[in-house]
Amino acid sequence: MWLFKYIAFTLFVLIECKKFRFDYPNYDSEVDGWFKFHRIPAVWRDARLRCRMEGAVLASPNDFPLLGGLKRVIADNVGTSRGVYLGANARFSKGDFSSIAGVPLARMPVDWLPNEPDNLDNNEECLMMMSNGSIADVSCSRVLPYVCYKKSTPDMLINDCGTTDKEYNLEPRTGSCYKFHRVSRTWPRAYMACTAEGGHLAIINSQQEALVLKEIFANNSPAQVSINSRETMHIGIHNWNERADWTTINGEPIPEPEHHVYFQGQPDTEEFCGGMMRDGELGYSWCGVIRPFVCEMKPDSLQQEINK
Ligand SMILES: [Ca+2]
Ligand SMILES: [Ca+2]
Incomplete structure (x- = not known):
């Protein structure tokens, strides 16, 4: 009996530890982290900054698990008709798309939408993704919904202030x-x-x-x-x-x-x-x-x- 209680307690602790903040409610074991969908659309610059200020990053399909997670979030919240911003962008150098984490687009398991990329008016340095995982290059000044992603790390501790931010x-x-x-x-x-x-x-x-x-x-x-x-x-x-x-x-x-x-x-x-x-x-x-x-x-x- 004690063994059962011990295992149950250990499981409880493990599950309890997988917490970040109330607006990132569901831990996703496939990506070992949390997604947050931002319904209020923003220009890319503001989307990136808000994710960063929340202690997360503007999500990108850096690998298959992240691609799958992102597709689920987009399908659940946006449907099939609209896309969301990705963290991947080419703002530093035209055509050189890579994620905020430094993963180049060529390493990402994504396909382009038909007739994309077209770098319309030589002004498309950001990426949008649809629920099927297809992407398009878009102007960074478009307003689009977006998804923030927080990866779980061993040093994530929620302090007396209820946050993982050690400066509070x-x-x-x-x-x-x-x-x-x-x-x-x-x-x-x-x-x-x-x-x-x-x-x-x-x-x-x-x-x-x-x-x-x-x-x-x-x-x-x-x-x-x-x-x-x-x-x-x-x-x-x-x-x-x-x-x-x-x-x-x-x-x-x-x-x-x-x-x-x-x-x-x-x-x-x-x-x-x-x-x-x-x-x-x-x-x-x-x-x-x-x-x-x-x-x-x-x-x-x-x-x-x-x-x-
Ligand atoms: Ca385009
Ligand atoms: Ca006060």
Whole structure:
């Protein structure tokens, strides 16, 4: 009996370990990983980036198991009439298609659709695949659905923050997890990064949290931040394109901190986004300026099951 229990427990642990995040729900043993279908179409550049920000890659049929898995995902979600972007592309050198993982197209078990490739207008550097596994070269500026793929690796551990991203740390004073991004991005790209990671741009819900964010910024010296604009970081505050109508990105009022909030005086005509300076003061910032930023997530936000 004990042997049966031991085997059952071991199996349970093995199955439980095959977890990534709630939006990559089904472990596929044939590809030893997870697929996520993105229904909202995007240009190739954004598709690649979103997969990367989710901790995955834009999927390519690098081998027969991946081809089979991709065909199943496309058939289940797109049907036979439309295609999805592949990670394989020739953006570095025209005609030299290879996957993001470096597998050349000639090594992939795929066939071209009739009359493809045609490199229409000499502007087709990305690939689209149909549910039967046939491919076509397409413009990278088309908007298409896409599939992200996460390979299971032995070092994948879900930490206290419910994520495999080791840069998220749990802060007991607020019950939230935070990640400081040293690679600077514009405010919209920062928003995208945090959302893709399963969280959101940091939202100040209390003076305590304002202090926590100030400390996180202080722990990352200007020299550690990748590029200029190192003295202000993006956080989850926005004016919704209305002068002086500053709220959090969830539409909540910003808690009055002890320090000043410099939100007055911005021009009427431009969109501004909220930031925190190194001294902890809050202020407006041009959304298009690349700055470091902080993402926040709750420990259960990536592992929570969703009820539909
Ligand atoms: Ca074509
Ligand atoms: Ca918060």
